[in-house]
Amino acid sequence: MIKLENINKIYNQSRPNEFHALKNISLHVSEGELIILKGVSGSGKSTLLSIIGSLIKPSSGSVVIDNQSIAKLPDLHASVFRADKLGFIFQSFNLFEELSVAENITTPLIHKSITPKELKDKTATAMNTAQIQHKANTQVKLLSGGEKQRCAIARALVNSPKVILCDEPTANLDAKNSKIFIKTIKKLHDDGKTIVIATHDSIFDSIDAKIINIQNGTIV
Amino acid sequence: MIFLSNGVIVFLFIETLLLILLSVAFINVLTILKSWNFEATTTKQYILEKRSYLVLLIIFFTLSFKIILLPYFAYMIDTLSDVVPGAMCAAGVINANKYGVWLLWLKIFILFLVGIWIILNHYDLKAENYPFFKKKLWLFILIFALIAGESVLDILYLKNISTKSIVSCCSSIYGASGISNPIPFDLHVNELLALFYLLFTLSITTAIYRFKFFSLLSNIAFLYIAYYAVVYFFGTYIYELPTHLCPFCMLQSGYYYIGYFIWGTLFLGTFFGMSVSIIEYLTDIDLSRLFRYSIIFNTTFILICSTYVLLYYIKNGVFL
Amino acid sequence: MPNKLFLNFLFLLLYKHRVKHLSIFFISTLIVFILSSVLLLSHALQEDIKQTLKSQPEFTIQKMRGGRSVDVPLFWADGFESIEGVVDVEPRVYGEYFYEPNEHHFTIVGIDFFELAHSKKLKKIISDIDIKKFLSKPNMIIGQGVKAFLDRYHFFDYYVFRPPDRSKIEVNIYDYFPKESSLVSNDMIIMDIDLARQILGVDEDEATDFALYSPNELEADNIKIKLILQHFDTRIIQKSDIQKAYDKLFNYKGGIFLILYMIVLLTFMMILYQRYSMIQSSDKKEIGILRALGWSIKDVIVLKIGESFIVAIFAFLLGFILAFIYVFFLNAPLLGAIFYGYSNLPTDIVLNKSVDFSAVFLLFLFYILPFMAAVLIPAWRSSVIDPLEAMR
Numbered sequence: 001m002i003k004l005e006n007i008n009k010i011y012n013q014s015r016p017n018e019f020h021a022l023k024n025i026s027l028h029v030s031e032g033e034l035i036i037l038k039g040v041s042g043s044g045k046s047t048l049l050s051i052i053g054s055l056i057k058p059s060s061g062s063v064v065i066d067n068q069s070i071a072k073l074p075d076l077h078a079s080v081f082r083a084d085k086l087g088f089i090f091q092s093f094n095l096f097e098e099l100s101v102a103e104n105i106t107t108p109l110i111h112k113s114i115t116p117k118e119l120k121d122k123t124a125t126a127m128n129t130a131q132i133q134h135k136a137n138t139q140v141k142l143l144s145g146g147e148k149q150r151c152a153i154a155r156a157l158v159n160s161p162k163v164i165l166c167d168e169p170t171a172n173l174d175a176k177n178s179k180i181f182i183k184t185i186k187k188l189h190d191d192g193k194t195i196v197i198a199t200h201d202s203i204f205d206s207i208d209a210k211i212i213n214i215q216n217g218t219i220v
Numbered sequence: 221m222i223f224l225s226n227g228v229i230v231f232l233f234i235e236t237l238l239l240i241l242l243s244v245a246f247i248n249v250l251t252i253l254k255s256w257n258f259e260a261t262t263t264k265q266y267i268l269e270k271r272s273y274l275v276l277l278i279i280f281f282t283l284s285f286k287i288i289l290l291p292y293f294a295y296m297i298d299t300l301s302d303v304v305p306g307a308m309c310a311a312g313v314i315n316a317n318k319y320g321v322w323l324l325w326l327k328i329f330i331l332f333l334v335g336i337w338i339i340l341n342h343y344d345l346k347a348e349n350y351p352f353f354k355k356k357l358w359l360f361i362l363i364f365a366l367i368a369g370e371s372v373l374d375i376l377y378l379k380n381i382s383t384k385s386i387v388s389c390c391s392s393i394y395g396a397s398g399i400s401n402p403i404p405f406d407l408h409v410n411e412l413l414a415l416f417y418l419l420f421t422l423s424i425t426t427a428i429y430r431f432k433f434f435s436l437l438s439n440i441a442f443l444y445i446a447y448y449a450v451v452y453f454f455g456t457y458i459y460e461l462p463t464h465l466c467p468f469c470m471l472q473s474g475y476y477y478i479g480y481f482i483w484g485t486l487f488l489g490t491f492f493g494m495s496v497s498i499i500e501y502l503t504d505i506d507l508s509r510l511f512r513y514s515i516i517f518n519t520t521f522i523l524i525c526s527t528y529v530l531l532y533y534i535k536n537g538v539f540l
Numbered sequence: 541m542p543n544k545l546f547l548n549f550l551f552l553l554l555y556k557h558r559v560k561h562l563s564i565f566f567i568s569t570l571i572v573f574i575l576s577s578v579l580l581l582s583h584a585l586q587e588d589i590k591q592t593l594k595s596q597p598e599f600t601i602q603k604m605r606g607g608r609s610v611d612v613p614l615f616w617a618d619g620f621e622s623i624e625g626v627v628d629v630e631p632r633v634y635g636e637y638f639y640e641p642n643e644h645h646f647t648i649v650g651i652d653f654f655e656l657a658h659s660k661k662l663k664k665i666i667s668d669i670d671i672k673k674f675l676s677k678p679n680m681i682i683g684q685g686v687k688a689f690l691d692r693y694h695f696f697d698y699y700v701f702r703p704p705d706r707s708k709i710e711v712n713i714y715d716y717f718p719k720e721s722s723l724v725s726n727d728m729i730i731m732d733i734d735l736a737r738q739i740l741g742v743d744e745d746e747a748t749d750f751a752l753y754s755p756n757e758l759e760a761d762n763i764k765i766k767l768i769l770q771h772f773d774t775r776i777i778q779k780s781d782i783q784k785a786y787d788k789l790f791n792y793k794g795g796i797f798l799i800l801y802m803i804v805l806l807t808f809m810m811i812l813y814q815r816y817s818m819i820q821s822s823d824k825k826e827i828g829i830l831r832a833l834g835w836s837i838k839d840v841i842v843l844k845i846g847e848s849f850i851v852a853i854f855a856f857l858l859g860f861i862l863a864f865i866y867v868f869f870l871n872a873p874l875l876g877a878i879f880y881g882y883s884n885l886p887t888d889i890v891l892n893k894s895v896d897f898s899a900v901f902l903l904f905l906f907y908i909l910p911f912m913a914a915v916l917i918p919a920w921r922s923s924v925i926d927p928l929e930a931m932r
């Protein structure tokens with residue numbers, strides 16, 4: 001499902017503050033696999049995740065996801081790729097605070113040509129899976145941390161993505177909510193989603209997953 | 221006198237603004253063309269790709285305004301006929317000095333290139349590797365050069381319109397001058413008409429059977445003959461006066477602005493008829509589905525024209 | 541193309557950022573308001589003048605001596621009547637009567653009530669009065685400006701004129717002009733032609749000028765040539781010349797205004813550019829999120845431009861509506877004075893609500909294009925931000 005070959009990422013190339021963030025990373029993830037990227041702060045986890053998510057482009061190497069090469073995809077196509085195949089979950093939730101839960105969840109669907117009914121169905125399904133349907137019309141800024149994270153999960157699921165990328169998903173959650181999150185991840189894993197989680201939270205040790213350690217931009 | 225009316229002031233202001241914007245795009249195009257290499261994975265290339273969005277944005281913005289501005293130009297010239305002595309409609313004003321006619325043709329030609337650019341851009345963005353990127357930028361440079369020339373002509377033309385010396389009105393510009401026949405190839409009006417419908421049939425046929433190159437040729441011929449057919453035949457039915465020969469008067473409110481529709485559909489119909497083979501030459505993409513639009517617009521054009529003749533016949537029982 | 545969901549989202553964001561757009565919205569509204577007021581007013585005035593000119597004679601003929609116009613002898617009329625195409629020749633008596641204490645003057649127009657007047661407006665006024673009663677003693681009909689002026693000096697029923705021969709003529713105020721016609725007749729007084737002769741000091745066998753009527757505009761040029769041939773000491777004023785002079789005046793006044801206005805617009809563009817170039821980190825974050833969620837750079841640009849566009853459109857509508865109210869319901873205080881500066885008495889006008897839609901379109905182009913041109917680059921700049929950096 002995810003195939004990385006010899007990925008390098010150099011920030012600020014040929015400038016004084018040049019920084020080699022990823023070095024020759026090769027990684028294969030098959031469909032339905034659950035991967036945990038571990039590593040200290042600054043090791044390059046977020047960078048790697050963003051390259052998989054086509055948010056940034058590698059300085060060299062190839063990225064193939066679901067048989068589509070995305071390393072050099074122009075933005076117009078990369079965005080379609082993200083909208084169709086990816087779901088993002090972030091540490092700081094990254095929700096629109098002033099909008100309601102339902103409005104937040106529909107944002108990834110805005111540029112897709114779907115009927116209002118489809119939209120409603122998809123939003124409802126995603127909210128059910130993430131167990132946030134009871135807050136559908138509440139403004140996000142009024143939610144608790146755990147609820148915000150569930151809203152973010154629903155948003156990541158609303159486009160029925162094949163791949164879900166999580167960057168430090170539990171860093172802002174308490175133990176109880178972290179457990180709920182892990183339960184949801186397990187459920188998604190059982191549903192056959194390919195999931196990549198970047199974290200250094202030891203709570204993930206309890207999951208049955210392939211663990212990949214990153215140090216200074218290389219896999220060890 | 222350059223500021224002939226408030227309309228002219230606004231027109232020049234808008235043209236200047238657009239030219240400034242286009243210059244910004246032009247400078248960016250030059251830097252992009254200089255080091256564009258789609259295969260490269262350097263930061264520089266990605267910066268250029270981002271920059272290309274600015275260029276596209278500006279081009280898209282200005283060119284859409286250009287499209288609105290051509291009919292507006294015609295309208296403005298038409299209203300100037302109140303200021304220019306002797307002029308009854310845009311014909312007199314356009315012919316007020318030697319630049320007018322050239323300016324008008326240049327504007328139409330630019331619009332034609334703009335149309336091609338828009339289609340080219342569409343297919344370039346549709347592909348995953350910017351296949352026509354350089355071509356479309358070069359085409360833009362050509363358009364930019366022409367627009368710069370257009371601005372110079374704009375100023376020369378408007379500056380040299382005199383509000384004192386009397387210009388001819390349309391009937392003396394387009395009317396038969398007695399000795400020579402103004403219709404090309406010395407055709408009689410009936411022959412002109414026959415040729416007109418023949419070329420229309422030809423352009424439709426080539427469009428249906430997708431003979432791209434022949435469609436180009438037949439649409440060029442159709443455009444040329446249709447112009448004369450409208451001025452020397454259909455126009456007289458629009459004006460309901462056999463001696464009124466003018467391509468511009470029909471733009472006036474007295475004729476319900478029908479001129480904009482007539483010339484607009486003719487432009488669009490022949491544009492799509494011609495552009496297919498031009499764009500295919502540039503890109504190797506099969507665009508025959510665009511022929512559909514050629515058929516639609518050319519047919520609309522001919523229906524509008526013929527309806528006037530028919531209506532006149534029904535109302536009066538005779539032809540002019 | 542923006543669909544309903546997108547527009548919905550756009551409005552949500554706009555509402556959320558309303559404070560940020562507020563200042564721009566107010567400035568734009570003000571700019572549109574001023575520009576549309578000027579355009580609406582000048583168009584309405586032009587229409588008013590056009591209406592008045594419609595009933596004016598095709599030609600006005602004055603006798604000239606040494607470059608100044610003097611009274612014309614009445615017998616000239618016979619010669620003019622013989623010209624083909626001329627249907628009526630009307631000797632007219634009118635002139636300015638200066639009111640001593642102030643530097644103001646009235647325009648006195650004498651009318652021969654037995655010859656049918658050609659001016660539709662006059663006809664309408666005359667049709668309402670009893671001519672016999674009107675002529676039974678010195679009577680006059682006065683414009684609104686004259687009325688206001690005389691009221692100030694407590695001449696409510698009559699006024700005493702002092703003709704050149706130093707006599708006193710007391711004239712009754714019979715009626716007033718309706719307000720709608722006030723632009724042309726604001727300082728006008730209408731009275732019997734012989735009375736006007738006395739007050740203005742015009743000889744009995746003379747008139748101020750001749751008005752020639754001809755129904756066919758196409759014949760005008762021919763008539764003009766024949767008129768020129770009849771007398772060498774005449775000045776011939778054609779209706780179309782007056783029309784053109786007025787048009788030029790308005791174009792000129794409007795033109796100066798427009799050029800001033802362009803400077804304002806350019807300044808406004810710079811303000812816009814600066815305002816929208818300030819990208820706060822919260823804005824950056826929003827854009828980063830959207831991009832991660834599958835929005836392209838293009839989508840974000842459309843969003844940003846859409847925001848500005850909606851602000852611009854609403855400002856335009858509001859500004860235009862306000863201008864409409866200002867000009868047609870409040871009669872354009874302050875601004876009006878600039879435009880009818882040529883009348884010597886204060887004007888109190890009710891304008892006809894006529895709007896020139898091509899001018900509105902022009903106005904829209906003139907405003908929306910600089911507006912959008914100024915936000916293009918800021919919109920692009922904020923949309924190409926690195927999403928990863930933006931969300932950090």
Ligand SMILES: Nc1ncnc2c1ncn2[C@@H]1O[C@H](COP(=O)(O)OP(=O)(O)OP(=O)(O)O)[C@@H](O)[C@H]1O
Pocket residue numbers: 011012019021039040041042043044045046047048929
């Ligand atoms: N735009 C950038 N320019 C320069 N350096 C950068 C940039 N983005 C990231 N880096 C550097 O790259 C390295 C890897 O960053 P990254 O965000 O991938 O780390 P991380 O493993 O996610 O860390 P954390 O656990 O703190 O989130 C860091 O040292 C960071 O300073």
Ligand SMILES: [Mg+2]
Pocket residue numbers: 045046047167
């Ligand atoms: Mg990180």
